[in-house]
Amino acid sequence: MTTDAPARHEPVSQPESDRYWEGARNGELWLQRDKATGEHQFYPRAFSLATPGGELEWVKASGNATLHTFGIVHVPPHPAFMGEIPYITAIVELEEGPKMAANIVGVDPEPENLSIGMALKVVFTKISDDYTLPNFTPA
């Protein structure tokens, strides 16, 4: 990132997502799981999608995922990303089931370096003192 670029948007953690962002700060990906059905959900919510009214627990995810789709951004959608283009945006499917957005890092941003279905593992990118983003890289 260039020095005069405005800062990247920081998330604003909500009460139901504090555990998620705390985990990311510690280099861990945490998910909510329905206690009755064992289904995981992303993003964190104040209730279980699988069993509304049922109980949720927090579990550490394996960090394994596959690439569901991706794009390569050439025109920065915000000045904060001026120094980062081209960069890879993706939707990944976690081993536990849910999908989430992320950047694919550690690979040159060319279409031929990416294939849908490829195995990925989580890595963490610190963007500020308070926030670290889960990202993914080829496994």
Added chain:
Amino acid sequence: MPNLNRLRALSGQSAIVGVAESDQIGNVPDKSPLAHHAEAAINALDDAGLSLSDIDGLMTAGWSTLDVGEYLGIHPRFTDSTSVGGSSFVIHIAHAIAAIQAGYCEVALITHGQAGRSDRARAGANLGTPQSQYETPYGIIGPPVSYSMACRRYMHQYGEDRTREAMANIAVSTRKWANMNEKAYFYDRPATFDDYHESRWISWPFHLLDCCLVTDAGAAIVVTTAERAKDCAKGGVGILGAAEGHDHSMISQMPDLTRAFGRNTGQQALDMAGVSHSDLDLMMIYDSFTYTVLVSLENLGFCGPGEGPDLVANQRTAPGGDFPVNTSGGGLSYTHPGMYGIFTVVEAVRQLRGETGERQLDDCNLAIAHGTGGQLSSTGTVILAAP
């Protein structure tokens, strides 16, 4: 679930009696967004032979009806600021039918105005939303980034070359229509297949020519009862079917990146209207991107999943083709101020009235207008009939 029997009873009971754009559209640096709302509203009322004092229902998106109502100096008795992306104004037509037929109002005004190019205000981050936590920090900001990821998934499922050819066909055919519409931003600028393939990357797999314009523009629609429409200046374009819905907000949470909510709203609108795909003479399909058209035509049931490239092949959608799509030049080449949906209806009404000059279709009696909003999140579909 929607009650089709009750909806069918509403089919054709309401009509669009006025449509218009704001005075100038395209690059309009000296007009605010609210000025576009007001100009379009007054022009649409002129078109209908009505005045602001006739309006008792007000609908808008992007802005609150409080601001638009105050700016126009009207005191509506039915108000609806449903704002679910660029599809909203098509969805407002369903709400207008519901409000008018239930008795909450008799003449509904739907307004739109955005200075997409020239606005002095800049949108800030919407803090606290899931999107601001789980997508924005990754630079997944704005439609080109999210729609390009949906398109890449479609390519994976149905073939990259075949998809690319379809997108090129849509870009080129839409531009041909714009070259016949003097209000179009690209009225005097043709585009070839080479221009398409050589245009720069915005967000791969989207070329520049896969992406809609960013313009300044406003538009408005006036809806009333079929009975009252008979006394309006140009009669009424009957609203035979209308449907709406959404199934996610963020692109990463879309259930299936190749199946947007049009899979439901298309069939519902057609069922309500009691017509089938082959009855339609004009397809006005929100084209935020070439991909949006491709996937929307499939979702609406004009063909099966993955068959869209055959449907739009060989310039069938272009002037002279047997499957006319986006005859105004669309969001890709006519105008796209940010939330374009209302303009699909404006063009459909004009074609159904036979007012579109050089680009007028022969025997245009039935049209579908389909809006998509957010990150392929919401859709609104209407079926309209000639007066």
